Each structure stands twice: as C-alpha cells, then as structure tokens.
Amino acid sequence: MTWRALVREPLVQFLVAGLALFALHAQVRPDPDAGMRVDRDRVESTRAGLTERLARAPDDRELAAALRDALDDERMAREAVRLGLDRDDPIVRRRLIQKLRLAHESTADVDSFADAALLALRDAEPARYSAPARLALTQVLAARGRHPDPAAAAGELVRLLEAGADPAALGDPGPHARRFGLRPASDYAGLFGPEFAAALTDMPAGTWSIVQSPLGAHAVRVDARAPAELLPLAAARPRLAADLAERRRAEAVEAALAELRRSDPADLTDLPADLAAMLAEHDL
Structure with missing residues (x-):
C-alpha cells in the first residue's frame, strides 16, 4: 500500500487527529510541578x-x-x-473557565496571515469591509430665529438658486460650510442631525430641496454621489487581521470543547427524547 493510500485510511486519519488533539492538550495543560x-x-x-x-x-x-x-x-x-x-464558588469557576479558554485561544496561529486569507474574508463579507456610500452637497441656511418661517425663507432661497443665484451670496451664516465634498451620510448626521441625513437618501442629484435641521431650514442640492466600494487590502488589513485572529481563537476554543464533549459527555438519559436529540453533544 502506498503512503497516499495509507493516509486516506479512516483508521490512520483517526490516529492522526487523536495525536493532534493530544498535542493540543499537552500544550495547554499546565505542568503540575511548575508552581x-x-x-x-x-x-x-x-x-x-x-x-x-x-x-x-x-x-x-x-x-x-x-x-x-x-x-x-x-x-x-x-x-x-x-x-x-473551588467547586461551589461561581467567581472561581468563571475565572477557571476564562483561564482555560485563554489557554486554548493561545494555541491559535494568529501571528501573520497570507493576503489570500485576508482577501477571502473581505470578499465573503463585502458589506463589513466596504467604504460607505458618499455624497457631496451644497447647503444654504435659513436660520431658526432669523425668520418667522424658516421653511418659507428656504423656499425663497430655492427659487433664487434655481434661477442661477450664487449659493455663496445667499442665506444666513451658520457653523458649517456651504459646500461639502464626498462624505458618508453619517458625517452629515453628525453635523446637521439624523433627520437631515435621512432626507439625503433619496434626494435626486442636481436639484434643490428644502431640508429641516435643528439650525433651521436648508436649501440643499446633492452635487455628486459615490457608491459603497470594497476597501483595498492595504486599507482593510488591520481590521481583517484582527477579525481573522478572533475567528481563529474561537475555532481553537471550539475544537477543544469538541474534544472535551467527547471525553466528558453529559448524562441525558432522563430528558425527553426530542430535547435529548437537540442537545446531543456529539452533533454540536
């Protein structure tokens, strides 16, 4: 029998897996004499x-x-x-569980990641690793407190702007600029409030609209939009590496728990059959 055929034998695979788990336990089990x-x-x-x-x-x-x-x-x-x-003290038990979990997490290989692994994670969850959609806008303020009806004053601003007036020459002074380059909607929520940002969602580009904020009423025009896009690897690398390391630590803990479930099974004999089947630890 060739070595290729040998490694495909179920018994050999079982022995290899057992040796790997033994090595894991040897690595995380403390030396009883070290103390x-x-x-x-x-x-x-x-x-x-x-x-x-x-x-x-x-x-x-x-x-x-x-x-x-x-x-x-x-x-x-x-x-x-x-x-x-230690058996009846929940604080001690939690601390022991935490230490064992950390010991198993320390066996995970998280020192470095190949670019291919990072890209695979990014591409599997594009929404998580994408730059958000952005928009550029111009806003002209009819300030609250300066007009009896700020919305009506903003309506007059819209009329003048649609007729070709210069936005820089209109409106009331405010704490923010009149023109903004491409920014995510969350930036506008921080500047003008969530209702203002929400109004931008479906606003067609190139047209003037009236939008309310705590500052007053604004004549607003969306000047440009940029869709959400996947971050390049260089920009996403720190977050990808942190997320992949967290996943590998979790996988190391789960592998250790799977072995513990096999070696120290629960007694489910007194449970109803349906619940016992759902709880069957060898299926977890």
Missing part, C-alpha cells in the same frame, strides 16, 4: 519584579522572602483545590 519549582529563571523573574516594585535591587533576604511567599501561595491554592473549595 513548586524554583530555578534560575524564576529567581531572576522574581528579582526583576521586586526591583520594579522597590525601585532598587532587592537583597538576598528580600528575594528569599518573596520566593517563600510565592511557594506558600502555591501550597495554599493546591490545598484549596484538593479540599474542593
């Missing part, structure tokens, strides 16, 4: 911590006392676990 081992690395780490805390180098007596305290803490922690003091 009570005092070696040169631990001494130097303790010395560095004391130096930072004391703002000077510790003497041998201070170093020995710190090491003794750490060993005593380890003994107390082990004895508490032996007595089962």
Whole structure:
C-alpha cells in the first residue's frame, strides 16, 4: 500500500487527529510541578519584579522572602483545590473557565496571515469591509430665529438658486460650510442631525430641496454621489487581521470543547427524547 493510500485510511486519519488533539492538550495543560519549582529563571523573574516594585535591587533576604511567599501561595491554592473549595464558588469557576479558554485561544496561529486569507474574508463579507456610500452637497441656511418661517425663507432661497443665484451670496451664516465634498451620510448626521441625513437618501442629484435641521431650514442640492466600494487590502488589513485572529481563537476554543464533549459527555438519559436529540453533544 502506498503512503497516499495509507493516509486516506479512516483508521490512520483517526490516529492522526487523536495525536493532534493530544498535542493540543499537552500544550495547554499546565505542568503540575511548575508552581513548586524554583530555578534560575524564576529567581531572576522574581528579582526583576521586586526591583520594579522597590525601585532598587532587592537583597538576598528580600528575594528569599518573596520566593517563600510565592511557594506558600502555591501550597495554599493546591490545598484549596484538593479540599474542593473551588467547586461551589461561581467567581472561581468563571475565572477557571476564562483561564482555560485563554489557554486554548493561545494555541491559535494568529501571528501573520497570507493576503489570500485576508482577501477571502473581505470578499465573503463585502458589506463589513466596504467604504460607505458618499455624497457631496451644497447647503444654504435659513436660520431658526432669523425668520418667522424658516421653511418659507428656504423656499425663497430655492427659487433664487434655481434661477442661477450664487449659493455663496445667499442665506444666513451658520457653523458649517456651504459646500461639502464626498462624505458618508453619517458625517452629515453628525453635523446637521439624523433627520437631515435621512432626507439625503433619496434626494435626486442636481436639484434643490428644502431640508429641516435643528439650525433651521436648508436649501440643499446633492452635487455628486459615490457608491459603497470594497476597501483595498492595504486599507482593510488591520481590521481583517484582527477579525481573522478572533475567528481563529474561537475555532481553537471550539475544537477543544469538541474534544472535551467527547471525553466528558453529559448524562441525558432522563430528558425527553426530542430535547435529548437537540442537545446531543456529539452533533454540536
């Protein structure tokens, strides 16, 4: 039998998967003797911590006392676990679960990603990794407080603008510019309020309309629109890398949980059959 045929054998694949899971557990399982081992690395780490805390180098007596305290803490922690003091404390349980989850997450390969993997993620969720649609506009303000009826004053502005008047020569002074280059609608919501931005959604380009804002009534013309577009890889890379790293960590935790479900199954014998079938952990 050739090696290619051999690797396709189900038994061989099962053994390979088992070895991989064993390696994972070996990597995340703490060394039971590490807490009570005092070696040169631990001494130097303790010395560095004391130096930072004391703002000077510790003497041998201070170093020995710190090491003794750490060993005593380890003994107390082990004895508490032996007595089962961790079992009925929800805070301790949550902390243990969190530490194990972090240990499994640390096994994920998130140091670097090939461009192809990042592009595959971007293209699979284009809405998430696209620059939003943008629009440019001109607005001329009929300010609230300067006119008995700002909407009527804005209507007169529209009449003059449609007749060819210069927007820069009309309207009341306000806190914002009259002309804006291409911007997402969210920018206009921040400047003029959400109702103003919402009115821009279906406004045809090149025509004057009246739009209300907390500042008053505006004569508004959409000058140009640019559709949403996929971000180039260079611009999207930081977010793509962060999202892909998060996914790989989640996958590492899920793989570990799948193995734990197999090795430590729940007892579902007393459940109704339908609920037991839905909860069957080997199907999760």
